[in-house]
Amino acid sequence: DAGITQSPRHKVTETGTPVTLRCHQTENHRYMYWYRQDPGHGLRLIHYSYGVKDTDKGEVSDGYSVSRSKTEDFLLTLESATSSQTSVYFCAISEEEGVGTGELFFGEGSRLTVL
Amino acid sequence: DQQVKQNSPSLSVQEGRISILNCDYTNSMFDYFLWYKKYPAEGPTFLISISSIKDKNEDGRFTVFLNKSAKHLSLHIVPSQPGDSAVYFCAASDWTGGFKTIFGAGTRLFVKA
Secondary structure, eight states, X not given: OOOEEEEOSEEEEOTTOOEEEEEEESSOOSEEEEEEEXXXXXXXXXXXXXXXXXXXXXXXXXXXXXXXXXTTEEXXXXXXXXXXXXXXXXXXXXXXXXXXTSOOEEOOOEXXXXX | OOSEEOOOSEEEEETTSOEEEEEEEOOTTOOEEEEEXXXXXXXXEEEEEEETTOSEEEETXXXXXXXXXXXXXXXXXXXXXXXXXXXXXXXXXXXXXXXXXXXXOOEEEEEEO
């Protein structure tokens, strides 16, 4: 199993509060991603990183920010959580282009409930 | 606009029979097509993939077929087993400085013993 750890695994918070989810990898992979999973939508890309301090937006990035100060850590921040951000969040990593087939290795997920 | 579509939310199959899961996509720039399997309370795990230059890839009981002209791919599971019961996500990957992978909504497969 790929060494990917997400924390916290479960969190309940109130609307308007800031929330940070952490993803830690031990695989030294360059690429890291944050997805959210919602019924009827599958997994949607929020942000991704292609190196330390190098990040870009995905398809549902509004309301989220990310930071990557070290290869192994990728943080997802909700500056002011809203009920629409209640979801299960998955971190994923991938190897370099030309290695493998573009497969993603996922963490176990972080379930966030915004009341 | 959904770039990857799985139009069947669920599928029920008898043990030992074939399971066929379908997926359609709209973007002709995708390089890889992948299937992921997800059990409850776990992260998705990679199952099988196919590159855009092939039309078939087989791995044990799992075969993926790609029809580029129709922008359609399918996953065949033969024979189906109760342990295959899970949600299957179709995904398409476009390499532009990171494998930005777009997922379908998923199909929940039930394999009845």
